[in-house]
Amino acid sequence: MNKKSKGMISIFLAGTIFFLGSYFGYKSNGVELLGLLYTGIASLIGLIVTGAVSLFRKNKSTNM
Structure with a gap:
């Protein structure tokens, strides 16, 4: 994985x-801010995609 x-x-x-x-x-305090939830979900998706791409590239470079 690169820097x-x-x-x-x-x-x-x-x-x-x-x-x-x-x-x-x-x-938990009774206030529901959906913007925080949506931003958290988008960030989680970004984390999953970036991790998957990094692993795919790492596996591709080690197989060559």
Whole structure:
């Protein structure tokens, strides 16, 4: 995994933790902010896609 991929994964992981944590924190206080949920889900999808692409590229380069 190169430096750029590691940086992207770190950003998406931090975003996922922050936005989903904030959403559930506010929801437990009776306030529902759907924007935080949607942003957390988008960040989670970005994390999954970036991780999958990184693994695919790593496996492709080791097989050659």
